[in-house]
Amino acid sequence: MSTTQHPADELIAILRLQHVPNIGDVIAKKLISHCGGPCAIFEDKRSQLLKIDGIGTQTIKHLYDSKNLRAAEKEYEYIIKHNISYNYFEDEEYPKHLKHCIDSPILLFKKGNINLEGRKIISVVGTRNITSYGSSFCEQFIAEIAPLNPIIVSGFAYGVDISVQREAINQGLQTIGCLAHGLNQMYPKVHTKYESDVIQNGGFFTEFWSSSNPERENFLKRNRIIAGMSEATVVIESAEKGGSLVTADIANSYNRDVFALPGRSTDKYSIGCNNLIKQQKAQMLTSAGDLVYLLNWELEEKNTKAVQKRLFVDLDETEQKIYAYLEKQGKQLLDSIALDCELPIFKTSATLLNMEMKGAIRPLPGKLFEAI
Template sequence: MTTDELLAVLRLQGAPKIGDVTIKKLIAHCGNAQAVFEEKRNNLLKIDGIGTQALKGLYDGEHQEAAEQEYEYIKKNHIGFSYFMDADYPGYLKHCIDSPVLLYKRGNINLDNRKLISLVGTRKITSYGTAFCEKFIEDIAPLNPIIVSGFAYGVDITAQKAAVKHGLQTIGCLAHGLNQMYPKVHEKYVQDVEKNGGFFTEFRSTSNPDRENFLKRNRIIAGMSEVTVVIESAEKGGSLVTADIANSYNRDVFAVPGRAQDKYSSGCNNLIKQQKAHMLTSAADLVYLLGWDIAEKETKTIQKQLFVELEPTEQSIYDYLQKNGKQLLDSVALECKLPVFKVSSTLLNMEMKGVIRPLPGKLYEAI
């Protein structure tokens, strides 16, 4: 992208009353960002959805000056960027109508691997959520996915630290400019993240981590990934907004179930109950439902790690299902010489552990 074109894009972004959808319409009509400012105002008003309010302030010299200042910051600090029409722009995000026209970036981001997973959840992660998050990333690591999150407290930083630990690329989507880091306490993780991925943001160096920015940031997290996983969430929270956005983009959403009385499982349980998310009890669930290719050796690695804590009754049922394939509950009870009520409750426990999965027709199979 030429300097003049980048300046024109920055100028469009800085104009009030114009969002990403409108900017894309203007660029599509005129051919490029520079041409927007060369086109006659009356011709721009003929574009569907473009009114006088949208164009108000477009030609204000103040925005030109702000664009020049941001360009100097980008140049001075060697800030990278991805334009929505360029090949290096996140592929999944490109298909979202409201995706950012321009993303600023830092680090060593490589999006050639298309298995992108967003992990989100409460900032007040529990020991249960931490253990599940770390185990999930350990188990999914053989697939070498890219782990995307928001670099915030709780689930975000837990996921990104686990990704670094297992040598996975991880991307933090920020709600502010790249001239700062929020929360400040996470600055100690920046270097590791940049070595193993990096950061994306749509916000300029003059932007602070304001509340509304986090909501805008959530659409990037949901949009750039193939699948969004909610680890833990209270009944209301930003991660549920991210899940809703992912659903609106027709992306798969998974949620980790928890006990009904646990505050930070209620949001996930509701997503599952309302059929807004698949239940996630293990990495194998996600691999199976998405149909991701995985080598036999890697499958065994994931499975081996899943059934090390089975009780004797669970082990007996698992061995039977593994040997005989899909089976009805009554058949399991009969062959394992257990009462039906005992098998029913045991199967539920095993499903929560992620070693078996229920199928249509009241069938069960070992993972």
């Protein structure tokens, strides 16, 4: 993924705009569009800028504050000295899904071997306190999705983030960590040992300068990059409140698909996922097949058969009977399944629920069921 090089004065103007208090990415893009470019903003008359919706006298005062220029020049020197790569939001190389988000960063810094061209991209997030259930699902999910060669995006944090990124590397997939600080440091420090592996198999994105530290508000800002970069966001375990639920909400606001791993109602780190599903903010995810089906992706036939074979081994005798029936007959109603498989309705219903949790079948509108 190459980087467009911008002239020094233009890059400094972009940085200067990024540093102005009270000017977020939405207003920054309005200014750039109105004036015709970042340099022109600081050359335009103040009276003209005041005509732009959302621009007031206080904003203008901050805009022309010389300390922003000095900060931009200092960061520019750091970028040049350390050969930092970056993407401006109007560059062709800027992540295409993120480009469609109104509040996407006007400037993204990057490190590694990132290649987004023509690739499927999934964001995976979740609790820092991952359980054995979540860890096992991470491993299963990445192994099942690997034949499609997607890019796995996460936050490089404790728990689900680092687990899913390590599994991606184990499967030879490209993975991207979205950071809440500058590229001059790594947080958490204990994950520094994984940095080189991520760089070799993808890399890092951040909108934050070298002077930025991993503060709480930065993590919340970072979440919109995770949600915006991908076609879908997957939540693997979350307590009733947590950053991954914020990421899911942002993904929903971008009209992206959201998936959540269900769990027992008594499990603390399944409450958030169960609520997302219950509130219809996320589709239930029991296997990679659910995501592939709902996103209209296609698994290789060889992998589909391998997944089916593995599932079949995990099914008991009654489940195998129902699975074989659905695989042969296609979509069927509960009553038809019970009748043709010679099973009581109550037992058929309970068995179908177990099979759904194992990722062997999926429910469909109209009370239909089908084999995955």
